Amino acid sequence: MTFDLQKMIESKRAYRARLAALPIGDKLRILDALGERQRSIRDSVTRSGTAVCPKCLKDPT
Amino acid sequence: MRIREVIVALNQMQADGIVARYAIGGAVGATFYLEPVSTLDVDVFIDLHAARSMEGEHGVRGRRRVDCIGRVVTRPSDGAIASQYIVVGGWPVQFLPATSPLVEEALAQAVEIDVDGTPASVFAPEYLAAIALQTGRAKDKARLLQFIEAGAFDAKRFQDTLAKYELVEAWQKFERQFLSDTP
Numbered sequence: 136m137t138f139d140l141q142k143m144i145e146s147k148r149a150y151r152a153r154l155a156a157l158p159i160g161d162k163l164r165i166l167d168a169l170g171e172r173q174r175s176i177r178d179s180v181t182r183s184g185t186a187v188c189p190k191c192l193k194d195p196t
Numbered sequence: 197m198r199i200r201e202v203i204v205a206l207n208q209m210q211a212d213g214i215v216a217r218y219a220i221g222g223a224v225g226a227t228f229y230l231e232p233v234s235t236l237d238v239d240v241f242i243d244l245h246a247a248r249s250m251e252g253e254h255g256v257r258g259r260r261r262v263d264c265i266g267r268v269v270t271r272p273s274d275g276a277i278a279s280q281y282i283v284v285g286g287w288p289v290q291f292l293p294a295t296s297p298l299v300e301e302a303l304a305q306a307v308e309i310d311v312d313g314t315p316a317s318v319f320a321p322e323y324l325a326a327i328a329l330q331t332g333r334a335k336d337k338a339r340l341l342q343f344i345e346a347g348a349f350d351a352k353r354f355q356d357t358l359a360k361y362e363l364v365e366a367w368q369k370f371e372r373q374f375l376s377d378t379p
Contacts, residue, residue: 148345154231155346160312162232163199166224169234170287177236 199224201285202238203316210317216243219306219317221292221299221324226339228309229321229348233339237281237288241303241319244293298323298330298361321349326357329366341374 154162206218219225222239281288294300302323308315319327325343328336343349358367 151231152346155229155348159228159309160200162227163224163311165232166227166235167198169232170236173234173236 198285198287199238200311200314202240202287202289203311203314205284206240206317207315217303217306217317218242219303219319221302221319221327223339225319225324226342228316228318229324230339230342230346233342237290238284239290239292241292241294241299243303296330298326298357301357302327320353322354322357325349325354326361326363329358329363329370330361332366337370337374340370344375 154165157165203220206215206220209215210218219241220228220238221241222237223233223235224238227233281290283289292299294303302319305320305323306317307320309318310316321343325340328340328343355367358364
């Protein structure tokens with residue numbers, strides 16, 4: 136295992152390019168899944184009573 | 197696919213004359229050109245000129261037009277009105293009238309993209325990038341950087357838009373802040 140930062144940056148860039156090149160239907164399905172997850176996390180945080188930044192509640196995106 | 201339900205509803209609203217036209221912007225709009233990034237709502241920009249014909253029927257004005265849209269959209273198969281959003285297909289949808297010349301032009305120049313057989317009207321990438329620069333929040337700057345890094349817009353068209361809407365200075369500041377090797 137090496138910690139070649141440049142390699143990691145290039146790898147991430149390539150991954151993001153592959154994601155961007157996906158068919159739009161697939162990308163929107165990923166958005167659906169990401170949205171579900173984000174809502175679940177947000178709802179569980181507020182249910183637990185942990186303080187949440189009011190600004191985040193108003194503008195969760 | 198639930199965002200597709202939003203697109204179907206929007207197309208129906210346009211067909212029914214509730215809105216003259218619509219275009220998806222924001223993070224969902226950017227997804228059409230970039231990698232998907234998590235978001236909690238769908239920003240839909242609308243041209244309400246056609247909705248004026250509904251004034252006589254519903255007596256609506258200004259903000260109440262959103263209520264009117266809500267009443268039309270919230271048929272049995274659709275969701276509820278929640279705060280400033282209308283929930284469609286599980287997605288909070290924020291309807292935003294085009295209230296600036298840049299957004300008006302972006303709406304007029306919106307492109308139609310096929311989503312698994314359903315047409316969707318989306319802001320062109322140059323306008324998404326220009327609006328992000330104009331809005332200027334941290335997440336907008338991050339989105340603009342994504343567009344730049346991905347080469348996802350026509351640079352000349354973008355620059356022409358910036359010049360037209362007096363955003364050149366904002367762009368130069370952005371360049372100095374994020375794209376310059378000089379700290």
